Amino acid sequence: MLQATDVKNFVCVCCPMGCQLEVGFDDKGSVTSVTGYTCNRGKAYAREEATDPRRMVTAVVCIKDCPEPLSVKTAQAIPKRFIDAALTSIRSLDLTAPISAGDVLIKDVAHTGVSVIATKSLDAML
């Protein structure tokens, strides 16, 4: 029988049903059970959220000689433990227009293997 400290509870955010998920662990921290999901997507989400939670990172950055900021995001979710390092790299960007939506601004941000991309286009100032 699992002890209270051997269980983590999550709400699945993969669809509006919001299933209540429960993940059990053994004394070495390995996942031993996942319950509460209605589909395998939720099962996979629970496992990842319990062992290696990931998030998309979004930010806005200033562009030289451009009054409008540029919105950027990671191309995929990255492990939460790398978010601060990713934001530090994003803050150090030194960009000039023109920039197109989808342009890769940082490859392999914080050594995650994930790129940071522009989410909108900005034309050069005339």
Ligand code: SF4
């Ligand atoms: S487990 Fe499946 S049905 Fe339940 S919220 Fe997650 S994605 Fe939706």
